[in-house]
Amino acid sequence: MSNLDSINTDTLTIDSVRDAIATKTHTATAIAEAHFARIEAKDGAINSYLALSVERALAQAAKIDTLAAKGDPLPPLAGVPIGIKDVLTMKGSPATASSRILEGYEPPYDCTAVARLEAAGAVLLGKLNCDEFAMGSSNENSAYGPVHNPRALDRVPGGSSGGSAAAVAAGFAVGTLGTDTGGSIRQPAAFCGVVGMLPTYSRVSRYGLIAFASSLDRIGPFTRTVKDTATMLQVTAGYDPLDATSSRHAVPDYVAALKKPVAGLRIGVPEEYFGDGLEPEIRAAVEKTIDNLKAQGCTVKPISLPHTRYAVPTYYVVATAEASSNLARFDGVRYGLRADNSTLSNMYRKTRDKGFGPEVKRRILLGTYVLSAGYYDAYYKKAQQVRMLLTRDFLTAFGEVDAIVTPMTPAPPFKIGEKSDDPLAMYLADIYTVAASLAGICGISVPCGETSDKLPIGVQILGKHFDEETVLRVAQAVETGQG
Protein backbone atom coordinates (compact mmCIF):
# COMPACT_ATOMS: atom_id res chain seq x y z
CA MET A 1 0.00 0.00 0.00
CA SER A 2 1.02 3.54 -0.36
CA ASN A 3 3.73 5.24 1.55
CA LEU A 4 3.72 9.04 1.53
CA ASP A 5 7.44 9.21 0.91
CA SER A 6 7.06 7.24 -2.29
CA ILE A 7 4.82 9.93 -3.81
CA ASN A 8 6.90 12.52 -5.63
CA THR A 9 4.51 15.46 -5.87
CA ASP A 10 6.94 17.34 -8.17
CA THR A 11 6.29 15.23 -11.21
CA LEU A 12 2.68 14.02 -10.90
CA THR A 13 0.30 14.64 -13.79
CA ILE A 14 -3.44 14.09 -14.12
CA ASP A 15 -2.81 10.77 -15.89
CA SER A 16 -0.25 9.56 -13.35
CA VAL A 17 -2.57 10.39 -10.43
CA ARG A 18 -5.53 8.63 -12.04
CA ASP A 19 -3.40 5.62 -12.94
CA ALA A 20 -2.00 5.39 -9.40
CA ILE A 21 -5.54 5.41 -8.00
CA ALA A 22 -7.00 3.04 -10.60
CA THR A 23 -4.18 0.52 -10.12
CA LYS A 24 -4.38 0.94 -6.32
CA THR A 25 -0.72 1.99 -6.19
CA HIS A 26 -1.77 4.96 -4.08
CA THR A 27 -5.08 6.14 -2.66
CA ALA A 28 -6.45 9.60 -3.42
CA THR A 29 -6.21 10.21 0.33
CA ALA A 30 -2.49 9.38 0.37
CA ILE A 31 -1.88 11.63 -2.63
CA ALA A 32 -3.73 14.51 -0.96
CA GLU A 33 -1.85 13.94 2.30
CA ALA A 34 1.47 13.86 0.45
CA HIS A 35 0.64 17.28 -0.97
CA PHE A 36 -0.31 18.72 2.40
CA ALA A 37 2.92 17.30 3.87
CA ARG A 38 4.93 18.86 1.06
CA ILE A 39 3.20 22.23 1.54
CA GLU A 40 3.80 22.06 5.29
CA ALA A 41 7.48 21.29 4.75
CA LYS A 42 8.30 23.70 1.93
CA ASP A 43 5.75 26.47 1.53
CA GLY A 44 7.22 28.55 4.35
CA ALA A 45 9.92 29.66 1.91
CA ILE A 46 7.53 30.23 -1.01
CA ASN A 47 4.30 31.56 0.58
CA SER A 48 2.00 30.26 -2.13
CA TYR A 49 -0.99 29.11 -0.05
CA LEU A 50 -3.05 31.57 1.99
CA ALA A 51 -5.42 28.90 3.32
CA LEU A 52 -5.71 25.12 3.14
CA SER A 53 -9.03 23.29 2.81
CA VAL A 54 -7.93 20.03 4.41
CA GLU A 55 -11.37 18.83 5.47
CA ARG A 56 -12.95 19.40 2.08
CA ALA A 57 -9.97 17.83 0.30
CA LEU A 58 -9.92 14.69 2.42
CA ALA A 59 -13.70 14.24 2.18
CA GLN A 60 -13.44 14.37 -1.62
CA ALA A 61 -10.40 12.05 -1.63
CA ALA A 62 -12.36 9.54 0.47
CA LYS A 63 -15.19 9.62 -2.11
CA ILE A 64 -12.72 8.92 -4.91
CA ASP A 65 -11.18 6.08 -2.90
CA THR A 66 -14.63 4.54 -2.44
CA LEU A 67 -15.20 4.71 -6.21
CA ALA A 68 -11.82 3.13 -6.88
CA ALA A 69 -12.38 0.39 -4.28
CA LYS A 70 -15.64 -0.57 -5.98
CA GLY A 71 -13.92 -0.55 -9.36
CA ASP A 72 -16.30 2.16 -10.64
CA PRO A 73 -15.16 4.34 -13.55
CA LEU A 74 -13.09 7.30 -12.37
CA PRO A 75 -14.03 10.82 -13.44
CA PRO A 76 -11.49 12.85 -15.50
CA LEU A 77 -9.83 14.56 -12.51
CA ALA A 78 -10.27 11.73 -9.99
CA GLY A 79 -8.12 12.45 -6.96
CA VAL A 80 -6.14 15.20 -8.70
CA PRO A 81 -4.96 17.80 -6.14
CA ILE A 82 -5.77 21.30 -7.32
CA GLY A 83 -5.20 24.74 -5.79
CA ILE A 84 -7.38 27.80 -6.39
CA LYS A 85 -6.34 31.44 -6.73
CA ASP A 86 -7.74 33.50 -3.88
CA VAL A 87 -9.83 35.75 -6.18
CA LEU A 88 -12.09 32.73 -6.85
CA THR A 89 -14.71 31.67 -4.33
CA MET A 90 -14.71 28.31 -2.62
CA LYS A 91 -17.49 27.70 -0.12
CA GLY A 92 -16.13 27.20 3.39
CA SER A 93 -12.74 28.78 2.65
CA PRO A 94 -11.71 32.42 2.94
CA ALA A 95 -11.57 34.54 -0.23
CA THR A 96 -9.45 37.60 0.45
CA ALA A 97 -8.23 38.42 -3.08
CA SER A 98 -4.99 38.98 -1.11
CA SER A 99 -6.54 42.17 0.31
CA ARG A 100 -7.05 43.35 3.88
CA ILE A 101 -10.45 44.63 2.86
CA LEU A 102 -11.76 41.06 2.53
CA GLU A 103 -10.00 39.68 5.57
CA GLY A 104 -12.25 37.17 7.29
CA TYR A 105 -14.69 36.89 4.36
CA GLU A 106 -15.93 33.38 3.68
CA PRO A 107 -18.05 33.31 0.53
CA PRO A 108 -21.18 31.16 0.87
CA TYR A 109 -20.88 29.73 -2.66
CA ASP A 110 -18.48 28.06 -5.09
CA CYS A 111 -17.12 29.69 -8.21
CA THR A 112 -18.52 27.75 -11.22
CA ALA A 113 -15.05 26.74 -12.46
CA VAL A 114 -14.14 25.49 -8.98
CA ALA A 115 -17.39 23.54 -8.65
CA ARG A 116 -16.85 21.97 -12.08
CA LEU A 117 -13.34 20.81 -11.14
CA GLU A 118 -14.63 19.17 -7.97
CA ALA A 119 -17.56 17.58 -9.82
CA ALA A 120 -14.94 16.05 -12.14
CA GLY A 121 -13.21 14.45 -9.15
CA ALA A 122 -10.58 17.07 -8.27
CA VAL A 123 -9.36 17.34 -4.68
CA LEU A 124 -9.31 21.05 -3.75
CA LEU A 125 -6.30 21.80 -1.55
CA GLY A 126 -6.80 25.48 -0.73
CA LYS A 127 -6.49 29.11 -1.73
CA LEU A 128 -3.45 30.60 -3.41
CA ASN A 129 -1.69 33.92 -2.91
CA CYS A 130 -1.79 36.54 -5.67
CA ASP A 131 -1.44 40.28 -6.17
CA GLU A 132 -4.18 42.19 -4.36
CA PHE A 133 -7.35 42.00 -6.51
CA ALA A 134 -5.12 40.49 -9.22
CA MET A 135 -3.42 43.86 -9.77
CA GLY A 136 0.26 43.32 -10.38
CA SER A 137 2.91 41.50 -12.36
CA SER A 138 5.12 40.25 -9.54
CA ASN A 139 2.92 39.05 -6.66
CA GLU A 140 4.56 41.71 -4.48
CA ASN A 141 1.22 43.51 -4.06
CA SER A 142 -0.28 40.88 -1.75
CA ALA A 143 -1.35 42.04 1.70
CA TYR A 144 -0.15 38.64 2.92
CA GLY A 145 3.44 38.92 1.69
CA PRO A 146 5.13 38.22 -1.64
CA VAL A 147 5.37 34.78 -3.23
CA HIS A 148 8.90 33.55 -3.95
CA ASN A 149 9.76 31.88 -7.26
CA PRO A 150 10.43 28.18 -6.55
CA ARG A 151 13.11 28.21 -9.27
CA ALA A 152 15.01 31.09 -7.59
CA LEU A 153 13.74 32.13 -4.17
CA ASP A 154 15.06 35.70 -4.38
CA ARG A 155 13.04 36.32 -7.54
CA VAL A 156 9.38 37.04 -8.20
CA PRO A 157 7.10 34.26 -9.50
CA GLY A 158 5.31 36.77 -11.74
CA GLY A 159 1.80 37.95 -11.19
CA SER A 160 -0.86 38.33 -10.52
CA SER A 161 -1.42 34.55 -10.25
CA GLY A 162 2.04 34.07 -8.69
CA GLY A 163 0.87 31.59 -6.05
CA SER A 164 -0.93 29.47 -8.67
CA ALA A 165 2.20 29.23 -10.84
CA ALA A 166 4.55 28.66 -7.91
CA ALA A 167 2.38 25.91 -6.42
CA VAL A 168 2.57 23.83 -9.60
CA ALA A 169 6.32 24.47 -9.96
CA ALA A 170 6.99 23.54 -6.31
CA GLY A 171 4.98 20.30 -6.20
CA PHE A 172 2.19 21.81 -4.07
CA ALA A 173 -0.56 20.86 -6.57
CA VAL A 174 -0.89 18.97 -9.86
CA GLY A 175 -2.84 21.86 -11.33
CA THR A 176 -4.18 25.21 -10.21
CA LEU A 177 -6.63 27.84 -11.36
CA GLY A 178 -5.53 31.39 -11.93
CA THR A 179 -7.04 34.43 -13.57
CA ASP A 180 -5.68 36.52 -16.42
CA THR A 181 -6.81 40.11 -16.98
CA GLY A 182 -3.66 41.47 -18.65
CA GLY A 183 -1.26 38.52 -18.51
CA SER A 184 -1.75 37.22 -14.99
CA ILE A 185 -1.71 33.55 -15.99
CA ARG A 186 0.72 33.57 -18.90
CA GLN A 187 3.50 35.70 -17.40
CA PRO A 188 3.78 33.80 -14.06
CA ALA A 189 3.64 30.50 -15.98
CA ALA A 190 6.68 31.68 -17.96
CA PHE A 191 8.48 32.89 -14.82
CA CYS A 192 7.93 29.61 -12.94
CA GLY A 193 8.52 27.22 -15.86
CA VAL A 194 5.00 25.75 -16.07
CA VAL A 195 2.16 25.75 -18.61
CA GLY A 196 -0.55 28.42 -18.21
CA MET A 197 -3.54 29.04 -20.45
CA LEU A 198 -5.64 32.09 -21.26
CA PRO A 199 -8.92 30.77 -22.68
CA THR A 200 -10.95 32.91 -25.09
CA TYR A 201 -12.97 35.61 -23.30
CA SER A 202 -16.30 34.06 -22.20
CA ARG A 203 -15.10 30.47 -22.69
CA VAL A 204 -14.99 29.82 -18.92
CA SER A 205 -17.71 31.25 -16.67
CA ARG A 206 -16.62 34.12 -14.43
CA TYR A 207 -19.24 33.38 -11.78
CA GLY A 208 -17.43 33.44 -8.44
CA LEU A 209 -14.48 35.48 -9.72
CA ILE A 210 -13.97 38.63 -7.65
CA ALA A 211 -14.08 41.12 -10.52
CA PHE A 212 -11.13 43.33 -11.48
CA ALA A 213 -11.94 44.36 -15.10
CA SER A 214 -15.04 42.55 -16.31
CA SER A 215 -14.45 42.93 -20.06
CA LEU A 216 -10.99 41.36 -19.65
CA ASP A 217 -11.11 38.91 -16.72
CA ARG A 218 -10.66 35.23 -17.54
CA ILE A 219 -10.12 32.07 -15.52
CA GLY A 220 -7.61 29.48 -16.72
CA PRO A 221 -5.40 26.58 -15.64
CA PHE A 222 -1.76 26.09 -14.68
CA THR A 223 -0.28 22.61 -15.09
CA ARG A 224 2.99 20.77 -15.76
CA THR A 225 1.94 19.51 -19.19
CA VAL A 226 -0.08 20.78 -22.13
CA LYS A 227 -2.29 17.69 -21.97
CA ASP A 228 -3.20 18.48 -18.35
CA THR A 229 -4.11 22.02 -19.36
CA ALA A 230 -6.36 20.60 -22.10
CA THR A 231 -8.11 18.40 -19.52
CA MET A 232 -8.62 21.22 -17.02
CA LEU A 233 -9.95 23.49 -19.76
CA GLN A 234 -12.29 20.73 -20.92
CA VAL A 235 -13.80 20.43 -17.45
CA THR A 236 -14.15 24.16 -16.76
CA ALA A 237 -15.24 25.50 -20.19
CA GLY A 238 -18.82 25.97 -21.33
CA TYR A 239 -21.98 27.97 -20.85
CA ASP A 240 -23.08 28.80 -17.32
CA PRO A 241 -26.49 30.35 -16.65
CA LEU A 242 -24.90 32.19 -13.70
CA ASP A 243 -22.65 34.23 -16.04
CA ALA A 244 -24.69 35.95 -18.74
CA THR A 245 -21.52 36.67 -20.73
CA SER A 246 -20.38 33.04 -20.81
CA SER A 247 -20.39 31.62 -24.32
CA ARG A 248 -22.85 29.07 -25.69
CA HIS A 249 -20.27 28.11 -28.28
CA ALA A 250 -19.88 24.30 -28.28
CA VAL A 251 -16.92 22.99 -26.26
CA PRO A 252 -14.79 20.70 -28.45
CA ASP A 253 -12.73 17.75 -27.22
CA TYR A 254 -9.44 19.49 -26.40
CA VAL A 255 -7.55 16.34 -25.43
CA ALA A 256 -8.54 14.63 -28.70
CA ALA A 257 -7.35 17.70 -30.62
CA LEU A 258 -3.83 17.10 -29.30
CA LYS A 259 -3.60 13.96 -31.42
CA LYS A 260 -3.74 15.97 -34.65
CA PRO A 261 -0.24 16.68 -36.03
CA VAL A 262 0.90 20.29 -36.41
CA ALA A 263 2.37 19.77 -39.89
CA GLY A 264 0.79 22.22 -42.30
CA LEU A 265 -0.20 24.77 -39.65
CA ARG A 266 0.71 28.35 -40.53
CA ILE A 267 2.58 30.10 -37.72
CA GLY A 268 2.79 33.89 -37.66
CA VAL A 269 5.77 35.65 -36.10
CA PRO A 270 4.99 39.33 -35.39
CA GLU A 271 8.03 41.58 -35.78
CA GLU A 272 6.69 43.97 -33.12
CA TYR A 273 7.26 41.34 -30.41
CA PHE A 274 10.97 41.00 -31.19
CA GLY A 275 12.06 44.63 -30.86
CA ASP A 276 14.30 46.53 -28.48
CA GLY A 277 14.02 45.48 -24.87
CA LEU A 278 13.81 41.76 -25.61
CA GLU A 279 16.68 40.01 -23.88
CA PRO A 280 18.96 38.10 -26.28
CA GLU A 281 18.71 34.80 -24.39
CA ILE A 282 14.92 34.90 -24.60
CA ARG A 283 14.98 35.86 -28.26
CA ALA A 284 17.31 32.94 -28.97
CA ALA A 285 15.12 30.45 -27.10
CA VAL A 286 11.97 31.61 -28.90
CA GLU A 287 13.68 31.57 -32.30
CA LYS A 288 14.88 28.03 -31.60
CA THR A 289 11.31 27.06 -30.73
CA ILE A 290 10.08 28.52 -34.01
CA ASP A 291 12.76 26.58 -35.94
CA ASN A 292 11.62 23.46 -34.17
CA LEU A 293 8.01 24.04 -35.22
CA LYS A 294 9.25 24.46 -38.78
CA ALA A 295 11.08 21.15 -38.46
CA GLN A 296 7.76 19.58 -37.41
CA GLY A 297 6.16 20.75 -40.64
CA CYS A 298 4.70 24.15 -39.73
CA THR A 299 4.95 27.02 -42.18
CA VAL A 300 6.44 30.11 -40.55
CA LYS A 301 5.39 33.51 -41.81
CA PRO A 302 6.50 36.98 -40.67
CA ILE A 303 3.46 39.12 -39.82
CA SER A 304 2.79 42.57 -38.45
CA LEU A 305 0.54 43.62 -35.57
CA PRO A 306 1.09 47.34 -36.17
CA HIS A 307 -0.64 48.77 -33.09
CA THR A 308 1.22 46.61 -30.56
CA ARG A 309 3.08 49.52 -28.94
CA TYR A 310 -0.24 51.07 -27.95
CA ALA A 311 -1.47 47.98 -26.11
CA VAL A 312 -0.03 48.80 -22.67
CA PRO A 313 -1.41 52.37 -22.46
CA THR A 314 -4.78 51.17 -23.80
CA TYR A 315 -4.88 48.40 -21.25
CA TYR A 316 -4.10 50.69 -18.31
CA VAL A 317 -7.00 52.96 -19.25
CA VAL A 318 -9.57 50.21 -19.85
CA ALA A 319 -8.55 47.99 -16.94
CA THR A 320 -8.32 50.76 -14.34
CA ALA A 321 -11.60 52.34 -15.48
CA GLU A 322 -13.39 49.03 -15.03
CA ALA A 323 -11.58 48.39 -11.74
CA SER A 324 -12.58 51.74 -10.27
CA SER A 325 -16.20 50.77 -10.89
CA ASN A 326 -15.92 47.13 -9.76
CA LEU A 327 -14.06 47.97 -6.56
CA ALA A 328 -16.71 50.49 -5.48
CA ARG A 329 -18.50 47.54 -3.88
CA PHE A 330 -15.89 47.31 -1.12
CA ASP A 331 -17.39 49.83 1.25
CA GLY A 332 -17.62 48.18 4.65
CA VAL A 333 -21.33 47.37 4.36
CA ARG A 334 -21.82 43.79 3.20
CA TYR A 335 -18.63 41.82 3.85
CA GLY A 336 -15.06 42.06 5.02
CA LEU A 337 -13.56 45.00 6.81
CA ARG A 338 -15.38 47.98 8.37
CA ALA A 339 -12.79 50.37 9.79
CA ASP A 340 -14.93 53.16 11.23
CA ASN A 341 -18.50 53.48 12.42
CA SER A 342 -18.78 57.21 13.17
CA THR A 343 -20.49 58.50 10.02
CA LEU A 344 -21.37 56.87 6.70
CA SER A 345 -18.79 58.90 4.85
CA ASN A 346 -16.06 58.08 7.38
CA MET A 347 -17.02 54.43 7.26
CA TYR A 348 -16.51 54.33 3.46
CA ARG A 349 -13.27 56.28 3.46
CA LYS A 350 -11.52 54.76 6.46
CA THR A 351 -12.51 51.26 5.39
CA ARG A 352 -11.15 51.77 1.88
CA ASP A 353 -8.06 53.57 3.15
CA LYS A 354 -7.19 50.83 5.58
CA GLY A 355 -8.36 47.96 3.39
CA PHE A 356 -6.71 48.70 0.04
CA GLY A 357 -2.97 48.56 -0.64
CA PRO A 358 -1.07 51.23 -2.61
CA GLU A 359 -1.30 49.62 -6.07
CA VAL A 360 -5.05 49.11 -5.76
CA LYS A 361 -5.48 52.74 -4.67
CA ARG A 362 -3.30 53.90 -7.56
CA ARG A 363 -5.44 52.02 -10.07
CA ILE A 364 -8.72 53.17 -8.54
CA LEU A 365 -7.46 56.77 -8.73
CA LEU A 366 -6.30 56.38 -12.32
CA GLY A 367 -9.55 54.68 -13.34
CA THR A 368 -11.65 57.33 -11.61
CA TYR A 369 -9.58 60.05 -13.27
CA VAL A 370 -9.96 58.69 -16.83
CA LEU A 371 -13.72 58.32 -16.35
CA SER A 372 -14.25 61.69 -14.68
CA ALA A 373 -16.11 64.58 -16.28
CA GLY A 374 -14.12 66.21 -19.07
CA TYR A 375 -11.70 63.29 -19.53
CA TYR A 376 -14.01 60.46 -20.59
CA ASP A 377 -13.67 61.05 -24.35
CA ALA A 378 -9.97 61.90 -24.20
CA TYR A 379 -9.01 58.76 -22.29
CA TYR A 380 -11.68 56.10 -22.01
CA LYS A 381 -13.33 56.46 -25.42
CA LYS A 382 -9.94 56.87 -27.07
CA ALA A 383 -8.70 53.68 -25.41
CA GLN A 384 -11.81 51.78 -26.55
CA GLN A 385 -11.13 52.90 -30.11
CA VAL A 386 -7.52 51.77 -29.94
CA ARG A 387 -8.78 48.51 -28.44
CA MET A 388 -10.71 48.03 -31.68
CA LEU A 389 -7.55 48.69 -33.73
CA LEU A 390 -5.58 46.19 -31.66
CA THR A 391 -8.31 43.59 -32.14
CA ARG A 392 -8.43 44.21 -35.90
CA ASP A 393 -4.66 43.65 -36.01
CA PHE A 394 -5.24 40.12 -34.73
CA LEU A 395 -8.28 39.44 -36.92
CA THR A 396 -6.30 40.49 -39.99
CA ALA A 397 -3.33 38.33 -38.97
CA PHE A 398 -5.56 35.31 -38.40
CA GLY A 399 -6.72 35.64 -42.00
CA GLU A 400 -3.23 34.50 -42.98
CA VAL A 401 -2.02 32.31 -40.12
CA ASP A 402 -3.46 29.70 -37.74
CA ALA A 403 -1.46 30.69 -34.67
CA ILE A 404 0.97 33.38 -33.58
CA VAL A 405 4.19 32.68 -31.68
CA THR A 406 5.91 35.35 -29.55
CA PRO A 407 8.15 35.64 -26.51
CA MET A 408 6.08 35.59 -23.31
CA THR A 409 8.12 38.14 -21.37
CA PRO A 410 10.89 40.55 -22.45
CA ALA A 411 13.13 39.44 -19.57
CA PRO A 412 13.44 36.54 -17.11
CA PRO A 413 11.97 36.80 -13.57
CA PHE A 414 13.38 39.83 -11.77
CA LYS A 415 14.50 40.11 -8.15
CA ILE A 416 11.92 40.75 -5.44
CA GLY A 417 11.95 44.50 -4.74
CA GLU A 418 13.73 45.37 -7.98
CA LYS A 419 10.79 47.18 -9.61
CA SER A 420 8.36 47.65 -6.77
CA ASP A 421 8.99 51.38 -6.49
CA ASP A 422 8.29 52.21 -10.13
CA PRO A 423 4.74 51.36 -11.25
CA LEU A 424 5.31 52.45 -14.85
CA ALA A 425 8.36 50.18 -15.24
CA MET A 426 6.25 47.34 -13.86
CA TYR A 427 3.42 48.06 -16.35
CA LEU A 428 5.86 48.11 -19.28
CA ALA A 429 6.79 44.50 -18.52
CA ASP A 430 3.26 43.55 -19.66
CA ILE A 431 4.14 44.43 -23.25
CA TYR A 432 3.64 40.94 -24.73
CA THR A 433 0.53 40.00 -22.77
CA VAL A 434 -2.02 42.80 -22.80
CA ALA A 435 -2.86 42.99 -26.53
CA ALA A 436 -4.32 39.46 -26.50
CA SER A 437 -6.25 40.37 -23.35
CA LEU A 438 -7.84 43.39 -25.00
CA ALA A 439 -8.70 41.43 -28.16
CA GLY A 440 -10.29 38.54 -26.22
CA ILE A 441 -8.33 35.88 -28.13
CA CYS A 442 -6.91 32.72 -26.53
CA GLY A 443 -3.31 31.92 -25.76
CA ILE A 444 -0.92 29.84 -23.73
CA SER A 445 2.53 30.08 -22.19
CA VAL A 446 4.74 27.02 -22.51
CA PRO A 447 8.29 26.56 -21.18
CA CYS A 448 10.84 26.72 -24.02
CA GLY A 449 14.20 26.66 -22.29
CA GLU A 450 16.16 28.47 -19.65
CA THR A 451 18.69 31.25 -19.31
CA SER A 452 22.36 30.68 -18.48
CA ASP A 453 21.32 31.40 -14.85
CA LYS A 454 18.83 28.51 -15.05
CA LEU A 455 15.81 30.81 -15.03
CA PRO A 456 12.77 29.56 -16.98
CA ILE A 457 11.83 31.03 -20.37
CA GLY A 458 8.31 30.85 -21.76
CA VAL A 459 6.96 31.13 -25.29
CA GLN A 460 3.49 32.48 -26.03
CA ILE A 461 1.17 30.91 -28.58
CA LEU A 462 -1.92 32.93 -29.52
CA GLY A 463 -4.97 31.69 -31.41
CA LYS A 464 -8.26 32.91 -32.84
CA HIS A 465 -11.32 33.38 -30.65
CA PHE A 466 -12.53 29.89 -29.63
CA ASP A 467 -9.62 28.13 -31.33
CA GLU A 468 -8.02 26.73 -28.18
CA GLU A 469 -7.55 23.44 -30.07
CA THR A 470 -4.92 24.90 -32.41
CA VAL A 471 -3.18 26.74 -29.58
CA LEU A 472 -2.98 23.51 -27.55
CA ARG A 473 -1.70 21.52 -30.54
CA VAL A 474 1.11 23.99 -31.20
CA ALA A 475 1.87 24.13 -27.46
CA GLN A 476 2.21 20.38 -27.34
CA ALA A 477 4.54 20.47 -30.35
CA VAL A 478 6.70 23.00 -28.47
CA GLU A 479 6.67 20.76 -25.40
CA THR A 480 7.62 17.70 -27.49
CA GLY A 481 10.40 19.70 -29.14
CA GLN A 482 11.87 20.38 -25.69
CA GLY A 483 12.30 16.62 -25.31
Add this chain to the structure above:
Amino acid sequence: MSETISVTLEDVRRVAELANLELTPEEEPRMQRDLNAILGYIADLNELDTADVPPMAQVAEILGDQIKASAEALRADVLTPCLDRKVVMAEAPETDGVFFKVPKVIERA
Protein backbone atom coordinates in the same frame (compact mmCIF):
# COMPACT_ATOMS: atom_id res chain seq x y z
CA MET B 1 -6.50 66.82 -23.87
CA SER B 2 -3.12 68.41 -24.37
CA GLU B 3 0.07 66.38 -24.42
CA THR B 4 1.40 68.29 -21.47
CA ILE B 5 -1.57 67.76 -19.18
CA SER B 6 -0.43 67.41 -15.64
CA VAL B 7 -2.27 66.27 -12.57
CA THR B 8 -2.13 68.69 -9.66
CA LEU B 9 -2.36 67.82 -5.97
CA GLU B 10 -5.83 69.39 -6.14
CA ASP B 11 -6.79 66.88 -8.87
CA VAL B 12 -5.49 63.98 -6.80
CA ARG B 13 -7.63 65.09 -3.85
CA ARG B 14 -10.70 65.58 -6.03
CA VAL B 15 -10.38 62.14 -7.63
CA ALA B 16 -9.73 60.52 -4.25
CA GLU B 17 -12.94 62.11 -3.00
CA LEU B 18 -14.89 60.82 -6.01
CA ALA B 19 -13.57 57.33 -5.31
CA ASN B 20 -14.19 57.55 -1.56
CA LEU B 21 -10.52 57.00 -0.89
CA GLU B 22 -8.74 58.74 1.92
CA LEU B 23 -5.09 59.47 1.17
CA THR B 24 -2.52 60.36 3.78
CA PRO B 25 -0.48 63.56 3.27
CA GLU B 26 2.47 61.30 2.35
CA GLU B 27 0.44 59.37 -0.23
CA GLU B 28 -0.82 62.45 -2.11
CA PRO B 29 2.45 63.59 -3.75
CA ARG B 30 3.40 60.00 -4.49
CA MET B 31 0.10 59.38 -6.28
CA GLN B 32 0.46 62.71 -8.11
CA ARG B 33 3.90 61.65 -9.39
CA ASP B 34 2.69 58.18 -10.44
CA LEU B 35 -0.46 59.45 -12.16
CA ASN B 36 1.55 61.99 -14.13
CA ALA B 37 4.05 59.35 -15.23
CA ILE B 38 1.32 56.92 -16.30
CA LEU B 39 -0.90 59.54 -17.98
CA GLY B 40 2.14 60.88 -19.83
CA TYR B 41 2.64 57.43 -21.27
CA ILE B 42 -1.08 57.04 -22.04
CA ALA B 43 -0.88 60.30 -24.04
CA ASP B 44 0.94 58.27 -26.75
CA LEU B 45 -2.53 57.11 -27.83
CA ASN B 46 -3.04 60.58 -29.32
CA GLU B 47 -0.59 59.70 -32.09
CA LEU B 48 -3.38 57.58 -33.59
CA ASP B 49 -6.19 59.04 -35.66
CA THR B 50 -9.26 57.20 -34.39
CA ALA B 51 -11.92 59.53 -35.81
CA ASP B 52 -13.56 56.74 -37.82
CA VAL B 53 -12.94 53.86 -35.41
CA PRO B 54 -15.91 52.60 -33.38
CA PRO B 55 -15.18 52.15 -29.66
CA MET B 56 -14.96 48.56 -28.44
CA ALA B 57 -16.29 48.12 -24.92
CA GLN B 58 -16.23 44.34 -24.93
CA VAL B 59 -15.34 41.36 -27.08
CA ALA B 60 -18.87 40.18 -27.95
CA GLU B 61 -19.34 43.23 -30.16
CA ILE B 62 -16.72 42.12 -32.64
CA LEU B 63 -17.57 38.43 -32.55
CA GLY B 64 -21.07 38.98 -33.87
CA ASP B 65 -22.96 35.72 -33.65
CA GLN B 66 -20.27 33.85 -31.78
CA ILE B 67 -21.32 35.27 -28.46
CA LYS B 68 -25.02 35.90 -28.31
CA ALA B 69 -25.03 39.36 -26.91
CA SER B 70 -27.90 41.46 -25.60
CA ALA B 71 -31.42 40.07 -25.43
CA GLU B 72 -30.57 36.51 -26.34
CA ALA B 73 -28.29 36.27 -23.33
CA LEU B 74 -31.09 37.12 -20.96
CA ARG B 75 -32.51 34.25 -18.95
CA ALA B 76 -36.19 33.47 -18.65
CA ASP B 77 -37.97 35.56 -16.05
CA VAL B 78 -38.63 32.75 -13.58
CA LEU B 79 -37.82 32.45 -9.91
CA THR B 80 -34.91 30.21 -9.02
CA PRO B 81 -33.49 29.48 -5.57
CA CYS B 82 -30.83 31.94 -4.44
CA LEU B 83 -28.34 31.99 -1.59
CA ASP B 84 -29.76 31.60 1.90
CA ARG B 85 -30.17 35.06 3.43
CA LYS B 86 -28.85 33.89 6.81
CA VAL B 87 -25.44 32.84 5.48
CA VAL B 88 -25.12 35.95 3.34
CA MET B 89 -26.01 38.32 6.20
CA ALA B 90 -23.61 36.50 8.52
CA GLU B 91 -20.74 37.97 6.48
CA ALA B 92 -21.80 41.56 7.15
CA PRO B 93 -19.77 43.64 9.63
CA GLU B 94 -23.04 44.76 11.27
CA THR B 95 -26.50 43.33 10.72
CA ASP B 96 -29.73 42.54 12.49
CA GLY B 97 -30.03 39.38 10.40
CA VAL B 98 -32.42 40.99 7.89
CA PHE B 99 -30.81 44.33 7.05
CA PHE B 100 -27.27 45.66 6.78
CA LYS B 101 -26.67 48.24 9.49
CA VAL B 102 -24.67 51.39 8.75
CA PRO B 103 -24.01 54.62 10.67
CA LYS B 104 -26.93 57.04 10.68
CA VAL B 105 -27.24 58.78 7.29
CA ILE B 106 -29.79 61.52 7.97
CA GLU B 107 -29.46 63.59 11.11
CA ARG B 108 -32.61 64.88 12.86
CA ALA B 109 -32.93 68.64 12.58
